[in-house]
Amino acid sequence: MKNTLLSSVCCLSVTLGFAMPAPALASSALLADYGCINCHGSYPRGDAPTLQGLAEKMAKYRGDEAGLTKKITKFRTGETLEHVDAHERISLEAATQLLHWLADGVK
Secondary structure, three states: OHHHHHHHHHHHHHHHHHHOOHHHHHHHHHHHHHOHHHHHOOOOOOOOOOHHHHHHHHHHHOOOHHHHHHHHHHHHHOOOOOOOHHHHHOOHHHHHHHHHHHHOOOO
8 A cells, every 4th residue: 555655646746747847846746755645635634635625725825925924834833733743844945835836726
């Protein structure tokens, strides 16, 4: 199962890499690096939303840098998500890139 999941993530990264522009490529690589797809993939873990669901929620921050900056801080400190370890371990730079990508509709 673990090897299958790893293969799926690697295939996803390669597939997205060929089909998407540079910002999306970087974000899909971050998805694989941080294991985001493990909880937010097509078959989400528990109550975790899918990437598309996250993009829909984050759309309200498109063009709102102040709001997005606050969201990034809350994301990394666990304020809004009851302290999800994976979210708290992500770097500020990676969190910023991922949340911008989500706000832009995963393009």
